[in-house]
Amino acid sequence: MSNSIENTLVLCDLDNLLLNAEGSLPQLHRDVLQLFASRGGKLTIYSQRSPKVVRSLLGGVRLSAPALVCGGVLAYNFAEGTGTALCSFAGMEESVLRVLPGVPGVGIALQMKNGSTRVLRMSESLEAHLRQEWTTFVLSNAADVRGEDVLRILFYQDNKQVPLTALLEKALGEATVTLRAERMGPDVLALLPGSVSGSAMVQAICSPAGYSAEQLTVLADCTQMAELVHLAGNSVVPADAPAELRLAARQTTLTDHDAGAAAELLYGMVRSAETSA
Structure with missing residues (x-):
């Protein structure tokens, strides 16, 4: 099997490896991505953000396969403007969506299958995140939302200090058995209808583009991508990645996540392609 640049699909962690501290794509990374594509490189991305935000961040950068957005629960094809949901809250309107706890100071947002964001309850931290990530949203009522259209809460x-997990368990009762809570940051908790397997994510991005898992290189810097790191034919993490990722990955870059780890890998692939040409 050839491991040339043309026969490799790179899945890159957008949020942690391509964006700067201000949440935008710096010109250096934009130039490297354009160089990578001009030499036949194939790229797609993984992001916690919605498709609309990802598209605005990437600008003219074109992807070669569906992107994994909304934390990997939506495989979105930007060329066609369509997405494939890998999970949903179908049938959970009464058991989950209608009984979410209303706690002062806790905002609630829904990431939807069509790529939009709906806000059920605003808070200062939610407003700050929406502004920082340039996310447009629609104020909604849970009674007007269909579970099959919801990817994540x-x-x-x-x-x-609010005991959010305990409050959710009390409000949702037996429904919590099938749900999965994932702490994304000190002030953000994601609730999913269940686990989405890494195999399903790999299939969702590789198959439409004609690649196998062995032809996939994962460049990761978040533990949510740990299973993808294990499943890919090749995996690379920055020098300062979490220990879990460094132990699982096949390669570690010389640079840290904010010092050009993504550029190091992509430019290295370009150099290798030029040397072997």
């Missing part, structure tokens, strides 16, 4: 806490 995000809770944003103004007060990090």
